[in-house]
Amino acid sequence: MEKKYDWSNLPFDYSVTPWRFIAKYKDGAWDDGTLSDDPVCHISECSTVIQYSQTCFDGFKAYRTKDDKVVIFRMDLNEERFENSSKRLGIPVFPKEKFMEAVIQVVKANIDLVPPYESGATLYVRPVVYGTSACLGVHPAEEYELRIFVMPVGSYYSDGIKPISLCVSDYDRAAPRGTGDIKSGLNYAMSLYAGLLAHEAGFAENLYLDPATRTKVEEAGGANILFITKDGKFVTPKSTSILPSVTRRSLVYVAQHYLNMEVEERTVLFDEVESFEECSLCGTAAVLSPVGRIVAGDKEILFPTGMQTVGPVVKKLYDTLIGIQRGTIPAPDGWLFEVEG
Ligand code: PLP
Numbered sequence: 001m002e003k004k005y006d007w008s009n010l011p012f013d014y015s016v017t018p019w020r021f022i023a024k025y026k027d028g029a030w031d032d033g034t035l036s037d038d039p040v041c042h043i044s045e046c047s048t049v050i051q052y053s054q055t056c057f058d059g060f061k062a063y064r065t066k067d068d069k070v071v072i073f074r075m076d077l078n079e080e081r082f083e084n085s086s087k088r089l090g091i092p093v094f095p096k097e098k099f100m101e102a103v104i105q106v107v108k109a110n111i112d113l114v115p116p117y118e119s120g121a122t123l124y125v126r127p128v129v130y131g132t133s134a135c136l137g138v139h140p141a142e143e144y145e146l147r148i149f150v151m152p153v154g155s156y157y158s159d160g161i162k163p164i165s166l167c168v169s170d171y172d173r174a175a176p177r178g179t180g181d182i183k184s185g186l187n188y189a190m191s192l193y194a195g196l197l198a199h200e201a202g203f204a205e206n207l208y209l210d211p212a213t214r215t216k217v218e219e220a221g222g223a224n225i226l227f228i229t230k231d232g233k234f235v236t237p238k239s240t241s242i243l244p245s246v247t248r249r250s251l252v253y254v255a256q257h258y259l260n261m262e263v264e265e266r267t268v269l270f271d272e273v274e275s276f277e278e279c280s281l282c283g284t285a286a287v288l289s290p291v292g293r294i295v296a297g298d299k300e301i302l303f304p305t306g307m308q309t310v311g312p313v314v315k316k317l318y319d320t321l322i323g324i325q326r327g328t329i330p331a332p333d334g335w336l337f338e339v340e341g
């Protein structure tokens with residue numbers, strides 16, 4: 001029986017939807033792939049994904065616009081990142097054109113599950129690739145499976161755009177020349193315990209510092225971070241060990257070209273964070289999640305915008321980004337991929 005969704009009260013959670021795309025890599029080549037109604041993976045107990053975490057994924061969204069079109073936001077950048085993640089893990093790259101066609105195919109096959117415009121919810125697209133063949137020694141697999149599945153989701157951290165609290169983790173997220181800049185399952189596996197501790201202590205999410213010196217702000221467990229200075233500049237950490245967030249890169253463009261703001265992508269010292277006026281996480285799942293408070297041991301930073309209100313600049317960034325994604329504000333060329341219903 002098909003699941004009924006309460007569009008305006010969706011969690012950010014997995015649900016089984018009717019169709020997903022599955023392609024297989026064997027004997028040195030990817031097959032063409034096909035749509036499937038099977039949500040279960042059937043793989044060896046000694047597969048490289050299970051033994052050695054040889055897997056990466058990505059995440060982006062399809063939106064229903066005000067005039068009832070369905071559009072996918074900047075999936076070319078997600079494809080590029082998925083390619084980089086795959087290469088870094090020794091996974092054969094699935095061809096770009098086929099990837100984008102497959103995404104359109106899956107969204108189309110599940111088109112009735114793209115939430116209505118008014119609900120504010122979206123259809124989340126999750127491509128994932130993993131080594132399926134058995135390998136006891138530490139080597140890349142000979143065989144792989146790629147899946148692209150979708151599900152309707154609501155907001156990740158809280159009800160809409162309400163400030164959250166972050167905790168500076170005692171653990172590190174990614175080594176300087178490690179895998180922080182790719183979307184590998186292993187980056188998230190290592191964050192689970194630190195995440196449990198943060199949640200138990202009442203925080204929405206961990207903030208990670210650079211592992212080499214623990215003086216610079218990197219990013220959160222599932223989102224990049226940005227700050228607004230007292231004189232209205234947009235500041236965001238630049239580091240080779242953070243994930244190149246599509247949302248952050250889009251917001252930099254929005255700030256510069258839609259809101260005439262000055263942008264600084266640079267090293268951000270933790271010591272300067274208390275001087276900022278506003279703070280927000282940003283990501284596909286997080287969208288813009290304003291941060292009201294950051295705690296690091298005995299130190300507590302309360303942003304002037306507090307825990308009840310969203311700062312005016314973050315609100316403007318949020319409204320502009322959402323407007324672009326939902327077709328009420330003209331998008332830059334190439335940002336929206338339309339899915340014909
Ligand atoms: N950083 C991490 C660790 C993430 O998991 C995500 C989520 O994708 C992001 C940043 C945000 O990236 P994007 O805006 O491409 O979703």
Ligand code: COI
Pocket residue numbers: 058059060222223283284285286
């Ligand atoms: C996303 O924003 O798409 C993410 O993947 C973050 C998190 C859910 C892992």
